[in-house]
Amino acid sequence: MSYLADLGEVYLAPNYKREPLVFVKGEGTRLFTDKGEEYLDFTAGIAVCNLGHAHPQLVQVLKEQAELLWHTSNLYYTEPQVRLAKKLVELSFGDKVFFANSGAEAVEAALKLARRWAYQNFGKKKHKFIALKNSFHGRTFGALSVTGQSKYWEGFEPLVPGVVWVEPNDLKGLEEAFDETVCAIIMEPIQGEGGINLLTQEFIYKAKELCQKYSALLIFDEIQTGLGRTGRLFAYEHFGIEPDVMCLAKALANGLPLSAMIAKKEIIDVLTPGSHASTFGGNPLACAVGCKVLEIVSDPTFLEEVDLKGKIIQEKIKALHKKYPEIIKQVRGKGLLIGIEFVIEVKPVYQELLKRRILTTTPKPNVLRLSPPLILNYREIDYCILQLEETIEALKP
Numbered sequence: 001m002s003y004l005a006d007l008g009e010v011y012l013a014p015n016y017k018r019e020p021l022v023f024v025k026g027e028g029t030r031l032f033t034d035k036g037e038e039y040l041d042f043t044a045g046i047a048v049c050n051l052g053h054a055h056p057q058l059v060q061v062l063k064e065q066a067e068l069l070w071h072t073s074n075l076y077y078t079e080p081q082v083r084l085a086k087k088l089v090e091l092s093f094g095d096k097v098f099f100a101n102s103g104a105e106a107v108e109a110a111l112k113l114a115r116r117w118a119y120q121n122f123g124k125k126k127h128k129f130i131a132l133k134n135s136f137h138g139r140t141f142g143a144l145s146v147t148g149q150s151k152y153w154e155g156f157e158p159l160v161p162g163v164v165w166v167e168p169n170d171l172k173g174l175e176e177a178f179d180e181t182v183c184a185i186i187m188e189p190i191q192g193e194g195g196i197n198l199l200t201q202e203f204i205y206k207a208k209e210l211c212q213k214y215s216a217l218l219i220f221d222e223i224q225t226g227l228g229r230t231g232r233l234f235a236y237e238h239f240g241i242e243p244d245v246m247c248l249a250k251a252l253a254n255g256l257p258l259s260a261m262i263a264k265k266e267i268i269d270v271l272t273p274g275s276h277a278s279t280f281g282g283n284p285l286a287c288a289v290g291c292k293v294l295e296i297v298s299d300p301t302f303l304e305e306v307d308l309k310g311k312i313i314q315e316k317i318k319a320l321h322k323k324y325p326e327i328i329k330q331v332r333g334k335g336l337l338i339g340i341e342f343v344i345e346v347k348p349v350y351q352e353l354l355k356r357r358i359l360t361t362t363p364k365p366n367v368l369r370l371s372p373p374l375i376l377n378y379r380e381i382d383y384c385i386l387q388l389e390e391t392i393e394a395l396k397p
């Protein structure tokens with residue numbers, strides 16, 4: 001046990017379950033502890049460090065911006081913020097961008113936007129949100145109120161009222177939930193914290209159709225799925241539809257706090273001066289890095305590689321599934337956002353991989369998530385699969 005880990009336990013709020021590991025350095029797909037041990041990072045800081053740790057081009061941009069300008073407030077324009085907004089708009093369905101600092105804040109902004117847009121266009125009766133069971137949208141009260149897992153609510157109720165729940169991929173339930181009082185539906189195209197559950201094409205089409213029928217907004221929370229993670233720049237591109245509003249965060253500045261809410265002009269224009277704000281939102285340091293991130297991850301060749309790596313890794317895990325059906329139940333995901341559902345509890349699998357110095361996450365008690373930096377190479381994929389197989393062999397009854 002490390003001294004710093006002990007200190008951390010004394011001085012930090014106990015709201016995280018942390019490993020007694022202290023990381024002091026990162027490089028690409030690797031993390032190094034204070035004891036000089038090397039770990040292969042298949043978490044990417046929970047789908048944040050899509051370009052790996054200490055990416056040279058990002059370090060360079062950050063250093064340059066650090067010497068120029070850190071903060072001005074949003075009373076003025078800064079070059080990195082305007083440039084990033086322009087890039088995001090050019091690369092997506094959207095027309096305008098609001099910047100904040102975290103995923104939950106982007107979700108808050110989207111929910112507030114939907115309420116205000118509906119209020120101004122249809123009056124205050126149109127205020128309900130449809131949200132999906134098993135979803136995750138963040139920890140602030142608004143975001144928590146549309147998060148469909150009651151374990152996150154415990155002790156925090158009452159939540160924001162006006163939320164209607166639908167089971168993911170339940171077409172009939174979706175149809176029944178809609179009426180004129182719904183202002184928006186919010187969904188993750190692939191539920192991340194929910195255990196890597198994919199929404200079906202039919203369900204997403206239906207949601208889009210019902211939004212149009214009832215004049216409601218389709219909000220995509222792409223905080224985990226966006227920015228190349230699934231092999232497309234945005235996961236909505238897999239489905240051939242466009243949302244009205246999209247939330248991005250996690251990978252947007254590869255580890256600096258930055259989030260964005262992107263929407264169509266006629267919607268976002270209800271956010272008139274003073275209606276919503278964020279002191280740090282869109283700060284020059286994070287936005288300068290964000291511009292470089294977008295430049296790299298939007299390259300079609302880069303995205304094709306992510307798609308290919310994702311297919312290869314999934315194929316290899318599927319082979320393991322076939323070989324060990326008594327251990328592995330299912331493999332799900334797109335690109336490099338992969339969930340392995342186990343027949344057994346996932347904790348010993350996670351622990352054994354950790355012993356073998358591979359970092360993974362466990363969004364559900366029976367699901368292992370692999371979300372490596374998108375820059376990982378084929379050798380690292382093979383290595384991870386080999387370690388996974390040896391882990392399964394070691395745990396086999």
Ligand SMILES: *Cc1c(COP(=O)(O)O)cnc(C)c1O
Pocket residue numbers: 101102103104105107136137138139188192193221222223224249250
């Ligand atoms: C991580 C995440 C959030 C919350 O982001 P924070 O930056 O932790 O507030 C919201 N939605 C999804 C889909 C996420 O994966």
